Amino acid sequence: MRRRLLLMVFGVMALSFYGAQGENPFFQEFDTPYGVPPFDKIKLEHYAPAFDEAIKRHDVEIVAIAESPDAPTFENTVEAVERSGEMLTRVSNVFFAQNSAFTSDEMQRIAKEVAPKLSKHGDDILMNGKLFLRVKAVHQNKDGLGLTPERRKLLDEAYKSFVRNGANLDKEKQAELRGINEQLSVMTLKFGENILKENNRFELVIENKEDLAGLPENAVTAAAEAAKERGQEGKWVFTLHKPSMIPFLQYSGRRELREKIFKAYINRGDNNDELDNKKTLSEIAMLRVERAHLLGYKTHADYVLEENMAKTPDKVYEFLERVWKPALERAKGEVAEMQRMIEAEGHDFKLAAWDWWYYAEKVKKAKYDLNEEMLRPYFELENVRQGAFDVASKLYGITFEEVSGVPKYHEDVRVFEVKEADGEHVGLLYVDYFPRESKRGGAWMGAYKDQMKKDGKRVAPVIVNCGNFSKPTGDVPALLSWDEVTTLFHEFGHGLHGLLSNCTYSSLSGTSVATDFVELPSQIMENWASEPEVLKTYAKHYRTGEPMPDALVEKIRKARHFNQGFATTEYLAACFLDMDWHTLAEPRALDPIEFENASLGKIGLIPEIVVRYRSPYFNHIFGNGYSAGYYSYIWAEVLDADAFEAFKEKGLYDRETAMRFREYILAAGGTDDPMTLYKKFRGSEPKIDGLLERRGLK
Ligand SMILES: [Zn+2]
Numbered sequence: 233m234r235r236r237l238l239l240m241v242f243g244v245m246a247l248s249f250y251g252a253q254g255e256n257p258f259f260q261e262f263d264t265p266y267g268v269p270p271f272d273k274i275k276l277e278h279y280a281p282a283f284d285e286a287i288k289r290h291d292v293e294i295v296a297i298a299e300s301p302d303a304p305t306f307e308n309t310v311e312a313v314e315r316s317g318e319m320l321t322r323v324s325n326v327f328f329a330q331n332s333a334f335t336s337d338e339m340q341r342i343a344k345e346v347a348p349k350l351s352k353h354g355d356d357i358l359m360n361g362k363l364f365l366r367v368k369a370v371h372q373n374k375d376g377l378g379l380t381p382e383r384r385k386l387l388d389e390a391y392k393s394f395v396r397n398g399a400n401l402d403k404e405k406q407a408e409l410r411g412i413n414e415q416l417s418v419m420t421l422k423f424g425e426n427i428l429k430e431n432n433r434f435e436l437v438i439e440n441k442e443d444l445a446g447l448p449e450n451a452v453t454a455a456a457e458a459a460k461e462r463g464q465e466g467k468w469v470f471t472l473h474k475p476s477m478i479p480f481l482q483y484s485g486r487r488e489l490r491e492k493i494f495k496a497y498i499n500r501g502d503n504n505d506e507l508d509n510k511k512t513l514s515e516i517a518m519l520r521v522e523r524a525h526l527l528g529y530k531t532h533a534d535y536v537l538e539e540n541m542a543k544t545p546d547k548v549y550e551f552l553e554r555v556w557k558p559a560l561e562r563a564k565g566e567v568a569e570m571q572r573m574i575e576a577e578g579h580d581f582k583l584a585a586w587d588w589w590y591y592a593e594k595v596k597k598a599k600y601d602l603n604e605e606m607l608r609p610y611f612e613l614e615n616v617r618q619g620a621f622d623v624a625s626k627l628y629g630i631t632f633e634e635v636s637g638v639p640k641y642h643e644d645v646r647v648f649e650v651k652e653a654d655g656e657h658v659g660l661l662y663v664d665y666f667p668r669e670s671k672r673g674g675a676w677m678g679a680y681k682d683q684m685k686k687d688g689k690r691v692a693p694v695i696v697n698c699g700n701f702s703k704p705t706g707d708v709p710a711l712l713s714w715d716e717v718t719t720l721f722h723e724f725g726h727g728l729h730g731l732l733s734n735c736t737y738s739s740l741s742g743t744s745v746a747t748d749f750v751e752l753p754s755q756i757m758e759n760w761a762s763e764p765e766v767l768k769t770y771a772k773h774y775r776t777g778e779p780m781p782d783a784l785v786e787k788i789r790k791a792r793h794f795n796q797g798f799a800t801t802e803y804l805a806a807c808f809l810d811m812d813w814h815t816l817a818e819p820r821a822l823d824p825i826e827f828e829n830a831s832l833g834k835i836g837l838i839p840e841i842v843v844r845y846r847s848p849y850f851n852h853i854f855g856n857g858y859s860a861g862y863y864s865y866i867w868a869e870v871l872d873a874d875a876f877e878a879f880k881e882k883g884l885y886d887r888e889t890a891m892r893f894r895e896y897i898l899a900a901g902g903t904d905d906p907m908t909l910y911k912k913f914r915g916s917e918p919k920i921d922g923l924l925e926r927r928g929l930k
Contacts, residue, residue, distance in 0.1 A: 258282035258323045264639060266649075266660050268694055269326045269680055271639040276338050279327055283346050286320035287353045293317065294357055297366070304366035306377055310390050313363070314737050321738075324350075329678045333698050334641050334670050340425050344418055351417035355410045358397035367391055382903045386737050389902075396535075398527065405526055412523045419516050424672065424855035426507040430500035431472050432669045433507070436480075436493050438468040446485035448605045451476075453705040472497050473667045475702040478713065481589035482604060487581075494586035501848030502825070509848040510824045516854050521819040533814040533860035540746045540861065541906050545815050548863050552811070554920070555866060556804050556835060558929040562797030567840050569595050585842045592795050600791040604713055607788070610771040610780045611717050613665060613701060613710035619770020620724040621648075623760045627890040628732065629653035632661070644668075650731050659683065659693040659731040665720075666710070667700035672851075675699040675719045677726035677743070677754075684738035693742065695730040697723040709774055714788075718758045725757030726750070734899040741901040747861040749906035751868035752875065753898055759876040763884060764789065793928030798841060800866075800927055805843040807863040808835050810853045814860040824848070866923070871910060873922030878914060 257273045259282065264270050293316040302308055331343050357363065370377070371391040374384065394400075398409045437459070438444060444452055454476065455468035462469055470476050470493060477493055484490050501509030520532035529535040533545040542548045570583050570591035583591060597603045621632040632648045640647065644666045650658040662680070664671075676698050683693035699719060704710045712720070726743060729750070735741035743750050760766045764785045771780040812831040816822075828847045837843065845852065852858035875893070882889045896913040911917060924930035 256282055258319065258326075259285065262322070265635075265637065266657075266692065266694065267681065268638050268647075268660060271641040273639075274326065276336070276342070279323065279339075279342050280345065282319070282323040283327075283349065286317070286323050287349060290317040290320050290353070291356070294360065294363065298360050298363035300366075304369045306370055306379060306383060306387060309363075309366045309370055310387050311383075311737075313357075313367075313390065314386060314739060320353075325680050325682075329680055329696060330641065332672050332676070332678065333664055333696070335428070335672075336670060340421075343421055347417040347421055348414045351413045352410065355397070355406075355413055358394050358399055359401075359406045359410070361399075364394045364399040367394055382736055382740065385903050386740060389739070396527065396539075401526065409523065409526050412519050412526070416516060416519050416523075419512050419519075420855050423501075423509055423512050423516065424851050426501055426509050426512075427849050427851055427855070428672050429507050430849070431673050434472050434493075434496040435462070436470040436489065436496075437464060438470070438489075443486055443489060444468060444484075446483045448479060448483060448608075450608070450702075450705050450708055450711060451479040451483065453708070454703065457705060472500070473673070474700055475667065475713075475716075478589065478715075479604075481586065482593045483590070487587070487590075490590060491584070491586045498585075498842050498846055499848075502846065509854070513847055513850075513854045514822050514824045514827075517813050517816060518819040518821070520814065520859070521816050525819075531815045531817055533811060536814070536860040540748045540864075542748055542863070542867060545811060545860070548807075548811055548860075548867075551867065552804055552807050552863060555800065555924070555927075555929065556808075558924070559797055559800035559804060559927070560836060560838070562929060563801040563841060564797070564838065566592070566595075566795065566797045567838065573598070583840050585840055588798065588840060592798070596791060596794055600787050600794065602784075602787040602791050606784065607714055607771075608711045609773050609775070610784075611712040611714070612772070612774040613712055613720075615770050615772055615774075616712055616717050616720055617663065617665075617724075619766065620721050620757065620761070622769060623721075623757070623766060623885075624724070624728055626885040627887075628728075628894050630658060630732075635660070642668075657692055659695060661727055661731060662694070662696040664696060665699045665701045666703045671698065671700065673700055674851075675701075675723050677723050677730065679730055679742065682738040682744075683730065683733040683735065683741045685736045690734065693730050693733060695727050697727050699723060711774060718761050721757040721761040722754045725754035728757070729753040729898050729901075732894055732898040733901050735901045735903055740903050743901075745902040746906055747858060748864040748867040749871070749910075751865050752871045752910075755865070755868055755872040756875055756893075759872065759879075760884070762788070762792070765884060796927045796929065800929065801837070802841050802844040803866065805832055805835065805837045805841070806845045806850065807866065808832070809843055809845075809847065810850070810858075810860060810862040813847070813853065869926075870918050870920050870923045873926050874918030875910075875914060877922060 256278045257270045258278055262268065262270055294313070297309060297312045297316070300308060327346070331339055367390055371387055374387055379387065398406050401409065438455070452468065455470050458471065458476065459465060459467040459469040470480050472493070477497060480493055481490055501507060524530070524532045524535045527535060531545065533548075537543055537545060537548065542551070567583055570587070573591055573594055574581065574583060593603050624630055625632070629652065631651045631653070633651070635647050635649045638647050638660070642664065645662055645664045648661045648663070650661055652658055678696045678698070679693060680696060681691070681694040684691050699716070701716045701720070702710055702712055730742040733742035767785055767788070768779050772778060809828060809831050812827070824847050832843055847854075852862050858864065878889050879886060892913050896909050900909050907917065921930065
C-alpha cells in the first residue's frame, strides 16, 4: 500500500520568502542534512500553529494568483498554483506520516482539529470562481500553447481537479459539498483511530505452560517478552498484531484459544462500544453517495473509477468475477483437504475459520514437507532488506548506504542514502519495520518529501517504508515469515517508485498515479523475492550463514500454489465488499452487518473463510484512499505478472529491460496515461493469463 496526501489538490514547494518565526521548525525550510524533517526539534505543540500559518500563507498566494491583473497563462496560473503552499506541504507531509507511524492521543486530537480546516482550505481553492475561470481559460487554449506533454498533463489534471471538486456547481450546492467534505475528513480519521485502539486493546493472556502447546519457540519468547512489557512477567501475552497472532493461529493446538484470538480480530470495530465503527462507516458510505450525486455521478465508484485504469464499476466487477469462480472452487478443494486431515486426526468437528491457518500448515507439511517455521531462520530481516536493496542495485545500478547523523523519530528507524552508480544523490529511504502501539497496522510507503524539479534542478525525495514485522526476541534477530518477506519487497517497490521519480511537478511525481497502476512497481518486486536465484542470495541461515539449501528452495517452488484458493478468495471477497459499498445509488440508512452479509452471500463466500477485511475495520476503504479501489492489487497483478515476463524472457537482471522499466514506469510517475506508459515499456497491453497461471487458477 502507499499513502499519499489527498488533501491538497495539486501544489507544493516554492521558494519561501518568509522569515523564521520563533522556534517552530515548520516556519522555514528545514535546515538539516538532505532537508529531512528535524524530528529532534519538532514538538507536538508546533503542529497546530504551523498548520494555521501555512494555510494563511497559502491563501495569500492563491488570492494573488486568482486576482492577478495579467491575462491567465500556464505559468502564472496552473504552474503558480502547483508551486504554491510550500509550508503547508512541509507540515502536512510530516504530520500525516507521523500520525500513521508514531501517533499519540495528543496527535490524534490535533489531527481531528486540523482535518476540517484542511478540508475547508482545499475547498476554498477548488471552489474559487475567479481562479477556476483562469484555469479554464488556459485549458480552453491548451492546443495552442505548445506545452510539453508533462505540462499538458498538469494542465489537464488541474482542470479536472476543479471540475471534480465542485467548481462548476452553484453556490448552494458548493456549500453542501463543503459540508460533506468536512464531515468525511473527520469521520475517516475517527474510523482509523478506532482500529488502532482496537489493535492495542485485546490481549490473550496465557498463564499455564500447557496452553502454549504446539507453538514455536520464538513465538513463545516473543509472548513472554510482551507479557513482561505489560507488567505480567511470568505469563505469555498474544496480541492482534500480526507477528503475534498469525503464528498463534498457525501452531496453537488449543482450538478454543485460536477461536478467541481470531474472533477478537474479526470483531474489531464491531463490539457495540465506544470504538464501534458501524455507524461511522455507514455514514461515510452515505456521504459519499451524496457527494457523487452532487457532482453528477450515479455512485461513488463511478466518481472514483473514471480516474483509474478500470474506468467503470462494470469493468471492475467483470474482472473480479473472472478470477472469483476458479478461486472459490480452489478454496472449496482446500477445505476438503483440511477436513480430511481433521478426520484423520480422529476429530469430529467441522473446519471453522479459526482452524484455517492451523490445518493449512499441517496439510502443507504433509504434502510438501514444508512449513513456515522451516523457512523463518533463513529470513533474517537484515538479510531480506539487503536482498531487496541488492536486487535494485543489480537492476538500476543504484547503491544504498546507511547514514547516521540525520534526525530520526524513533530508535527502530534506520536511514539509507540512495545514490546512482556514479555517486549522484538520488534520495533517502527511511525504514521503520517493527510494530508498536503508536503505529497503525499493516505496511505502507510514504514520503516526507516528494521528488520534483525546482529551477530545473532535481529535488531529491525522502521516502519511508513502514511495516509491522516480527521483532528480535531474546538473542535471536528479527526472523520474518514468508508473508513478511514479500511485504518488505512490496513496500520497497513503492519506495523505488518514489525514489527514482524524475518529474518536474510533485503532483505528478512518484506514486501520484492511478490507484490501480500504483501497485505495479510494488508487486513486481515480489517476483524477485521468490525467484530461486535471488532467494539464494539473501535467504541465509541466521546462525550458520548457510544459504537456503536447494532442496528447500525447490519445496517453496513446488508449494507455490498452496493455499492460493484461500488467499485469492478472502482478498476478492473484500474487493466485492468494497465495490458493493461504493456502488450504492441511493443514500439510505443501512445496517452495515446485514449489508456485508448480503454482499458476501451474493458471491457465495464459504463460512470457513472470513473476508480479509470486514467493514468495521476495512481501513483501506473507510480510512484511506482505496475506496472503490481495493481491487487495484489484483488488477495490477495482471500488469506485474506480464511485466515480470519481460524479465523472465530477457534475464532477471537484464539491464536494458530494467532501464525501460525505470524510464517509463518508475521515473515517469503520473506524467502520462498509465496504459500508454505501460505499452512504452512492454510494447503491448498485458494479458490476464499470467495472473491466473501464477495463482494456479488456470
Ligand atoms: Zn502496495
